[in-house]
Amino acid sequence: xxxxxxxxxxxxxxxxxxxxxxxxxxxxxxxxxxxxxxxxxxxxxxxxxxxxxxxxxxxxxxxxxxxxxxxxxxxxxxxxxxxxxxxxxxxxxxxxxxxxxxxxxxxxxxxxxxxxxxxxxxxxxxxxxxxxxxxxxxxxxxxxxxxxxxxxxxxxxxxxxxxxxxxxxxxxxxxxxxxxxxxxxxxxxxxxxxxxxxxxxxxxxxxxxxxxxxxxxxxxxxxxxxxxxxxxxxxxxxxxxxxxxxxxxxxxxxxxxxxxxxxxxxxxxxxxxxxxxxxxxxxxxxxxxxxxxxxxxxxxxxxxxxxxxxxxxxxxxxxxxxxxxxxxxxxxxxxxxxxxxxxxxxxxxxxxxxxxxxxxxxxxxxxxxxxxxxxxxxxxxxxxxxxxxxxxxxxxxxxxxxxxxxxxxxxxxxxxxxxxxxxxxxxxxxxxxxxxxxxxx
Amino acid sequence: xxxxxxxxxxxxxxxxxxxxxxxxxxxxxxxxxxxxxxxxxxxxxxxxxxxxxxxxxxxxxxxxxxxxxxxxxxxxxxxxxxxxxxxxxxxxxxxxxxxxxxxxxxxxxxxxxxxxxxxxxxxxxxxxxxxxxxxxxxxxxxxxxxxxxxxxxxxxxxxxxxxxxxxxxxxxxxxxxxxxxxxxxxxxxxxxxxxxxxxxxxxxxxxxxxxxxxxxxxxxxxxxxxxxxxxxxxxxxxxxxxxxxxxxxxxxxxxxxxxxxxxxxxxxxxxxxxxxxxxxxxxxxxxxxxxxxxxxxxxxxxxxxxxxxxxxxxxxxxxxxxxxxxxxxxxxxxxxxxxxxxxxxxxxxxxxxxxxxxxxxxxxxxxxxxxxxxxxxxxxxxxxxxxxxxxxxxxxxxxxxxxxxxxxxxxxxxxxxxxxxxxxxxxxxxxxxxxxxxxxx
Numbered sequence: 001x002x003x004x005x006x007x008x009x010x011x012x013x014x015x016x017x018x019x020x021x022x023x024x025x026x027x028x029x030x031x032x033x034x035x036x037x038x039x040x041x042x043x044x045x046x047x048x049x050x051x052x053x054x055x056x057x058x059x060x061x062x063x064x065x066x067x068x069x070x071x072x073x074x075x076x077x078x079x080x081x082x083x084x085x086x087x088x089x090x091x092x093x094x095x096x097x098x099x100x101x102x103x104x105x106x107x108x109x110x111x112x113x114x115x116x117x118x119x120x121x122x123x124x125x126x127x128x129x130x131x132x133x134x135x136x137x138x139x140x141x142x143x144x145x146x147x148x149x150x151x152x153x154x155x156x157x158x159x160x161x162x163x164x165x166x167x168x169x170x171x172x173x174x175x176x177x178x179x180x181x182x183x184x185x186x187x188x189x190x191x192x193x194x195x196x197x198x199x200x201x202x203x204x205x206x207x208x209x210x211x212x213x214x215x216x217x218x219x220x221x222x223x224x225x226x227x228x229x230x231x232x233x234x235x236x237x238x239x240x241x242x243x244x245x246x247x248x249x250x251x252x253x254x255x256x257x258x259x260x261x262x263x264x265x266x267x268x269x270x271x272x273x274x275x276x277x278x279x280x281x282x283x284x285x286x287x288x289x290x291x292x293x294x295x296x297x298x299x300x301x302x303x304x305x306x307x308x309x310x311x312x313x314x315x316x317x318x319x320x321x322x323x324x325x326x327x328x329x330x331x332x333x334x335x336x337x338x339x340x341x342x343x344x345x346x347x348x349x350x351x352x353x354x355x356x357x358x359x360x361x362x363x364x365x366x367x368x369x370x371x372x373x374x375x376x377x378x379x380x381x382x383x384x385x386x387x388x389x390x391x392x393x394x395x396x397x398x399x400x401x402x403x404x405x406x407x408x409x410x411x412x413x414x415x416x417x418x419x420x421x422x423x424x425x426x427x428x429x430x431x432x433x434x435x436x437x438x439x440x441x
Numbered sequence: 442x443x444x445x446x447x448x449x450x451x452x453x454x455x456x457x458x459x460x461x462x463x464x465x466x467x468x469x470x471x472x473x474x475x476x477x478x479x480x481x482x483x484x485x486x487x488x489x490x491x492x493x494x495x496x497x498x499x500x501x502x503x504x505x506x507x508x509x510x511x512x513x514x515x516x517x518x519x520x521x522x523x524x525x526x527x528x529x530x531x532x533x534x535x536x537x538x539x540x541x542x543x544x545x546x547x548x549x550x551x552x553x554x555x556x557x558x559x560x561x562x563x564x565x566x567x568x569x570x571x572x573x574x575x576x577x578x579x580x581x582x583x584x585x586x587x588x589x590x591x592x593x594x595x596x597x598x599x600x601x602x603x604x605x606x607x608x609x610x611x612x613x614x615x616x617x618x619x620x621x622x623x624x625x626x627x628x629x630x631x632x633x634x635x636x637x638x639x640x641x642x643x644x645x646x647x648x649x650x651x652x653x654x655x656x657x658x659x660x661x662x663x664x665x666x667x668x669x670x671x672x673x674x675x676x677x678x679x680x681x682x683x684x685x686x687x688x689x690x691x692x693x694x695x696x697x698x699x700x701x702x703x704x705x706x707x708x709x710x711x712x713x714x715x716x717x718x719x720x721x722x723x724x725x726x727x728x729x730x731x732x733x734x735x736x737x738x739x740x741x742x743x744x745x746x747x748x749x750x751x752x753x754x755x756x757x758x759x760x761x762x763x764x765x766x767x768x769x770x771x772x773x774x775x776x777x778x779x780x781x782x783x784x785x786x787x788x789x790x791x792x793x794x795x796x797x798x799x800x801x802x803x804x805x806x807x808x809x810x811x812x813x814x815x816x817x818x819x820x821x822x823x824x825x826x827x828x829x830x831x832x833x834x835x836x837x838x839x840x841x842x843x844x845x846x847x848x849x850x851x852x853x854x855x856x857x858x859x860x861x862x863x864x865x866x867x868x869x870x871x872x873x874x875x876x877x878x879x880x881x882x
């Protein structure tokens with residue numbers, strides 16, 4: 001029989017332990033942070049009715065949707081994000097859920113897009129949202145969660161950029177461009193990439209903005225200084241517009257509360273140029289950039305919306321949320337050398353020599369596990385060198401050696417593979433304490 | 442615009458928090474146990490080439506496979522288990538992985554099967570395997586992992602059933618039915634459901650077994666008594682067959698070591714009737730039954746195989762593993778009342794009254810989170826009754842009340858919603874200690 005070549009599809013990948021261990025750690029950190037703010041976990045199916053998903057992310061998403069006919073002749077598709085399933089979920093269950101409803105959702109999504117460096121057709125999204133409250137308290141909390149996520153993962157140098165869509169709308173209103181918000185914002189979104197001149201050109205051609213109008217918008221987007229200075233500079237640009245003034249007031253409250261809650265000013269920057277999700281977000285907007293690796297783009301983004309699920313229910317469901325780009329973050333951490341290269345998942349390696357003592361080895365390993373010390377027991381009674389080579393390759397630092405002599409004397413050897421040193425530990429009472437001390441070093 | 446009905450596909454379901462919280466807890470427990478034995482996490486894509494998956498689980502699996510053509514005209518399918526992807530994965534990466542290789546994998550699989558009670562078309566599998574060792578040490582460890590999983594999840598009353606396929610093969614060899622192993626085992630697998638007479642009838646019609654032959658096999662399958670008694674009773678039935686005697690010797694070693702490692706005899710039963718996975722398993726076989734709910738079938742099953750990945754590589758890869766039926770287990774736990782109904786994911790609810798103090802509330806909540814006390818902050822400054830109703834519905838037991846008076850006096854109220862009692866706690870120094878004490882009660 002001829003062999004089938006073992007391979008993954010283009011744009012898909014296997015996670016080997018050295019990548020999966022830090023990935024699991026990231027997900028655990030995210031879950032811990034979300035829970036500490038009272039967010040609740042949910043899950044939704046990978047497959048949904050095509051009509052639920054199609055048209056919800058725009059033409060680009062539709063093109064990338066994996067869709068087909070199932071066994072029952074239904075048109076189905078794989079979810080391409082966790083936001084559309086959330087909208088469907090809340091519309092379907094909001095009577096059971098109760099509002100406000102705070103959920104997190106960590107799950108795979110699929111997009112059949114052209115694969116570029118670091119882009120895959122299957123990736124994890126890691127979202128949190130608060131549905132059913134328009135209170136500024138939730139906007140503040142969203143920013144605090146983003147800050148806490150990055151901090152808990154281990155980053156020191158990052159910048160959360162915050163804006164309020166209403167400020168932009170106020171400026172557009174004063175500039176007489178309110179009807180052209182979408183093309184203006186689309187152009188503005190490219191400011192970092194193409195620079196102010198090209199943005200002004202695009203505004204002229206797609207939104208009919210005059211040079212003066214484009215200048216006013218760019219002035220807003222490029223306002224610099226401390227957050228307080230930026231706020232003051234922008235205030236006159238929105239004066240007299242209800243939305244613009246509300247946006248400024250909201251940003252002022254938010255910045256004050258984030259400061260009071262311990263977010264350093266260096267990590268929170270008012271940036272009136274960010275305009276994510278052209279017609280989706282309606283208030284506060286967040287982006288997050290790693291100071292040491294700004295080129296990878298925002299690794300945690302989100303914002304406030306007025307109406308999550310208007311396609312599925314007449315109930316108006318406002319909310320705010322954000323999404324942690326887990327796989328992008330993992331790639332960044334690899335690049336920055338923040339991934340702990342230790343690959344073993346238990347702290348202690350137990351070598352195996354004496355076949356007649358197999359039951360004793362197993363009992364010893366279980367005794368240590370019961371005391372909270374994870375143990376990998378090598379399954380073959382091979383030579384010590386071969387076993388230690390395996391232990392080293394797996395990233396173990398500590399190996400416990402119990403041979404025929406050790407079983408008799410009741411004294412085992414604890415090897416430190418990093419320091420190439422060895423110590424004697426008792427096999428009976430005192431073993432757990434001795435190991436716990438050595439492993440904690 | 443007309444609304445789209447929010448609904449899930451037949452056979453698929455949403456997980457609301459009350460189900461997702463215990464489900465996440467189960468997965469966390471499984472990960473912790475797997476890691477404590479040194480198993481390493483991996484992940485593989487949900488979508489694979491159709492040729493990798495088709496034909497690997499038999500005709501039944503093929504019929505249930507979700508398959509379609511992707512954007513690049515490739516024939517692809519959703520994985521229907523985690524074993525075939527493991528075989529493909531190890532064949533592809535074994536040089537990088539090193540052997541022995543111990544992995545766990547928790548992930549969704551999809552089967553378009555007819556939906557019965559408790560069966561879904563998307564469900565989680567939770568597998569662990571050790572590849573590349575034929576040592577009995579690994580067979581023992583696999584049983585210890587199963588025992589530890591169930592114990593760590595919180596079960597006291599369960600039975601791990603163990604068998605060795607070689608014992609059955611020895612008996613068949615002596616009975617002259619070695620060529621008819623598959624139909625004989627298929628009939629034997631139904632013993633619990635249809636009884637010995639119907640099994641004998643089926644053996645006669647599908648394997649041409651005489652009444653005496655069927656009796657010998659049923660004698661083996663129905664041997665009862667202590668594990669030691671069963672072993673002694675069966676020994677003569679395999680005498681003179683190499684495989685049969687090896688199977689008996691292996692089971693004797695395994696039972697001894699499990700006993701030494703602390704598995705109570707009441708939880709480990711030699712059951713020579715179990716024959717899972719007709720032509721896949723070649724040695725030790727495990728099944729696990731909940732004593733209080735045997736009707737739901739085995740909730741953790743597995744066994745030893747000689748050659749994991751023969752379809753993808755010439756490298757012979759023996760191994761042993763098992764799979765925890767996580768969703769089935771969750772259903773069982775619900776039925777047995779083992780699910781903690783508490784739905785909140787943070788231990789403390791913080792009420793919100795005084796809008797002018799919003800920043801102070803947020804700072805207070807962050808201070809508690811930093812001290813390890815999760816806090817859900819209610820986002821709207823509504824009446825206390827409405828806020829406490831929400832807290833109660835969410836399953837909070839403790840609510841911290843800080844109103845205008847409390848901010849001024851520096852003394853807050855801690856309400857115990859279960860006991861309907863209230864205590865005074867200091868807002869400044871001493872708050873964390875006072876809360877930690879109250880929450881630990």
